[in-house]
Amino acid sequence: MxxxxxxxxxxxxxxxxxxxxxxxxxxxxxxxxxxxxxxxxxxxxxxxxxxxxxxxxxxxxxxxxxxxxxxxxxxxxxxxxxxxxxxxxxxxxxxxxxxxxxxxxxxxxxxxxxxxxxxxxxxxxxxxxxxxxxxxxxxxxxxxxxxxxxxxxxxxxxxxxxxxxxxxxxxxxxxxxxxxxxxxxxxxxxxxxxxxxxxxxxxxxxxxxxxxxxxxxxxxxxxxxxxxxxxxxxxxxxxxxxxxxxxxxxxxxxxxxxxxxxxxxxxxxxxxxxxxxxxxxxxxxEAEAKKKQREPPIIFKDLVDLQAEFDGLVDLIAGVLTPEEQQSMEELHQYMLEDEGSWALGDSFLNFVGRILHDKSLKSEARVKLLHILAVAALKDDVILMLHQDRREHILMNFAQDIDRVPLEEQLSLTLFFANLFENLSSSEWLLYISEWQYCNNTLSNIRVTTKVAVNSLLSENTTLQDRGSAILHNLACKEVFDDVAVELTMALLQYFNSNPPEENLYRCMKALHRFCQISAQDVPQLVQMIGPEPSKFKGTSERLDLLITEINRKLR
Structure with a gap:
């Protein structure tokens, strides 16, 4: 070495x-x-x-x-x-x-x-x-x-x-x-x-x-x-x-x-x-070739009526926007509904997003609708240009850091946005960035916030959040995460295994565990053996799960 x-x-x-x-x-x-x-x-x-x-x-x-x-x-x-x-x-x-x-x-x-x-x-x-x-x-x-x-x-x-x-x-x-x-x-x-x-x-x-x-x-x-x-x-x-x-x-x-x-x-x-x-x-x-070579991410394409969400957002914030924010709304319309490129989004667009997300005088429903629109934007191959505008203020990630403090509907829309960001290589890499900043006395990075969103969702009592959390966690496992991230996500997986997960979520999580055993070949198997439950607990659930469990057990020996 x-x-x-x-x-x-x-x-x-x-x-x-x-x-x-x-x-x-x-x-x-x-x-x-x-x-x-x-x-x-x-x-x-x-x-x-x-x-x-x-x-x-x-x-x-x-x-x-x-x-x-x-x-x-x-x-x-x-x-x-x-x-x-x-x-x-x-x-x-x-x-x-x-x-x-x-x-x-x-x-x-x-x-x-x-x-x-x-x-x-x-x-x-x-x-x-x-x-x-x-x-x-x-x-x-x-x-x-x-x-x-x-x-x-x-x-x-x-x-x-x-x-x-x-x-x-x-x-x-x-x-x-x-x-x-x-x-x-x-x-x-x-x-x-x-x-x-x-x-x-x-x-x-x-x-x-x-x-x-x-x-x-x-x-x-x-x-x-x-x-x-x-x-x-x-x-x-x-x-x-x-x-x-x-x-x-x-x-x-x-x-x-x-x-x-x-x-x-x-x-x-x-x-x-x-x-x-x-x-x-x-x-x-080249982008298509890279997509074919990677494990397909789990995303959610057809859950949002884009036109209805945009119209609803317009109604909810009518009369409260500055002229500059009105311009940002027009830019959002061009980008999402007129299918213009992300060049349509001006330098102050992220300030507009920050106003909607962090202004508590606005209704929670406005944040939900904006996040739904961003979840559709996350599927576009040029969304990375918008994300990079946020490198200085970290508006999106600071909001996501507080996922455990916002209403359930906002959590659901936020996890939809995060899951869909794995559609394209560039935006999925953005979720893993390690550069740090300070927020509310916490040292944050994109990967830390992404990990928190995945763990919070997976361990939620809401089944829809669990479904989206398992998708985010599966998508993370397909990336080159560091050992400490693999260990933290494994601990969340083991806690989730103590519940009674549906087969689809269980399969996603077992695939992630198998991958984490490869990323951290010593720490992750030790965690499984020390904390449990043993993957064999789920033997017989489905044929595809049995195959995965057999592979994981080989790593545990």
């Missing part, structure tokens, strides 16, 4: 040229200085690629962005830091020095992040030519000319909504890139990246030593509804930044607009759409 712990994890730097070779051919003419490329970087370790942009710290599978394969791969060395330690470190960066609003195109970008993480993991910096590139650009005549503009737009170019939005989420200035239509990355989460979609909105052109911008045309604005339908069909998750970019340009006095030829824009649009479609299809196929 000691030898295994001494095996290092390879750390690589993936380097992408955002200009796809144009910097090398045009930089001398435009900047008066030759550049080999305009670099975006990501750190690849523990099976994921980590990077920083105006959406915060994010991760995808290696080479999983629309940039495709890296132009260069730099081996940074091996790290012996445990994954759990690294995960907490990355989450800490996302909550401190690398928050989304700390992004700065030139001074605090993707390469700044890669350099810091590289030093943490391997004690080495990334190549100097990457770190020094922003200052090299600023030292050119064009760089000096545009620096005041960058400083005046959007607070030192910190947000992707700035009029000058040169692939801001991917780091360094990419004004040399050809104009493309917006593309969008699909999130994958096996860690806790902040939930923001990666957007590529490189719309500016350069001519001589002047920078000018392409404004969305009137025809594009007038066909907004047509675009909306098209996004639904193709699965895009856009943020609809076009109009805000145009407004920002107007306010900041952009006095020249250079339109690309119609044929060029049309071809660029087709190429971008094709690229997005291919990428999303690849992601979909």
């Amino acid at each position: 000691a030898d295994l712990e001494n095996i290092g994890v390879t750390v690589e730097l993936h380097v992408y040229d955002l200009t796809k070779g144009l910097a090398a051919s045009l930089s001398q003419m435009l900047l008066g200085k030759h550049l080999d490329g305009v670099w975006h970087t990501g750190i690849v370790a523990y099976g994921r690629e980590y990077f920083f942009g105006s959406g915060g710290v994010q991760s995808v599978r290696p080479s999983g962005t629309v940039l495709g394969q890296p132009d260069r791969i730099v081996n940074l060395g091996d790290t012996f830091i445990p994954y759990e330690v690294f995960l907490d470190y990355v989450l800490g960066l996302g909550d401190s020095t690398f928050r989304s609003d700390d992004y700065d195109l030139f001074r605090h970008n993707c390469n700044t992040f890669s350099n810091e993480v590289s030093q943490f993991l391997c004690g080495t910096e990334i190549p100097k030519y990457i770190i020094d590139l922003p200052q090299e650009i600023l030292n050119t005549p064009l760089g000096a000319a545009i620096q005041p503009l960058l400083d005046s737009l959007g607070g030192n170019s910190r947000r992707s909504t700035s009029v000058l939005n040169p692939s801001a989420d991917l780091g360094i200035l990419s004004f040399l890139a050809p104009p493309v239509q917006p593309s969008y990355l699909q999130q994958q989460q096996q860690v806790e990246p902040p939930a923001r979609e990666l957007e590529l909105n490189t719309q500016e052109l350069c001519r001589t030593n002047r920078v000018s911008f392409i404004e969305p045309n009137n025809e594009e604005q007038s066909h907004k509804k047509e675009k909306k339908k098209k996004r639904k069909k193709e699965g895009h998750r856009s943020r609809k930044q076009g109009s805000s970019m145009a407004d920002s340009e107007s306010q900041n006095g952009s006095d020249e607009v250079i339109e690309a030829p119609a044929e060029t824009k049309e071809k660029s649009g087709r190429d971008a759409e094709k690229s997005v479609a291919e990428f999303e299809e690849q992601e979909r196929q």
Whole structure:
């Protein structure tokens, strides 16, 4: 075991040229200085690629962005830091020095992040030519000319909504890139990246030593509804930044607009759409393959009348919402009833959820209906983006921590939500996160709260809660939980076995016990032998249970 712990994890730097070779051919003419490329970087370790942009710290599978394969791969060395330690470190960066609003195109970008993480993991910096590139650009005549503009737009170019939005989420200035239509990355989460979609909105052109911008045309604005339908069909998750970019340009006095030829824009649009479609299809196929490989979760798909629950919620909170909360209700309608992507949910949506869940002046029925709606949302593959909005306030998990203090109907709706979160890999992983926070003098984490919800439900006197608790516990057992979680859940199982469970619940729980015997091969069997009851007590209940009991008894010997 000691030898295994001494095996290092390879750390690589993936380097992408955002200009796809144009910097090398045009930089001398435009900047008066030759550049080999305009670099975006990501750190690849523990099976994921980590990077920083105006959406915060994010991760995808290696080479999983629309940039495709890296132009260069730099081996940074091996790290012996445990994954759990690294995960907490990355989450800490996302909550401190690398928050989304700390992004700065030139001074605090993707390469700044890669350099810091590289030093943490391997004690080495990334190549100097990457770190020094922003200052090299600023030292050119064009760089000096545009620096005041960058400083005046959007607070030192910190947000992707700035009029000058040169692939801001991917780091360094990419004004040399050809104009493309917006593309969008699909999130994958096996860690806790902040939930923001990666957007590529490189719309500016350069001519001589002047920078000018392409404004969305009137025809594009007038066909907004047509675009909306098209996004639904193709699965895009856009943020609809076009109009805000145009407004920002107007306010900041952009006095020249250079339109690309119609044929060029049309071809660029087709190429971008094709690229997005291919990428999303690849992601979909990978997700389907992972689903087939895992044990199917137990979820509850058809228990909620979504339209009735939404209408009921509207009636219950009519007249008590602020204008901002009314907007969040509209966003919820778009997401759930109009089947828009989770991009429809604004930054204040979780504050609205928190108001409903924690404002005790509202009727309990309002919380029940909201949780029912969220239980349906949990089945959507992009619900993870909403969940990641809650990484700072922990509104959902703080409410769930008090499951034993809320009325039965709220407990039932909450367990429905938790069970359905196991439908998708990313949201099920979210339930297992170990990052800690303080709430009412308790140290909590997602996995601790999830465990409490499972145990409280399983040991309830209500049979419906027991049914949903056994489902959550079964789903947890199919995940890679830690030994201490397996032990705690086993103790709840053994207590439940002292009752008279129905065969379906008993089967789920026995499957979980079998799995926990594998996860904690010493402690769990000892618990069963010390506390009981022996699994053999249920021999003869059903054939499938007998097979499981035989397997568990082998672990107990």
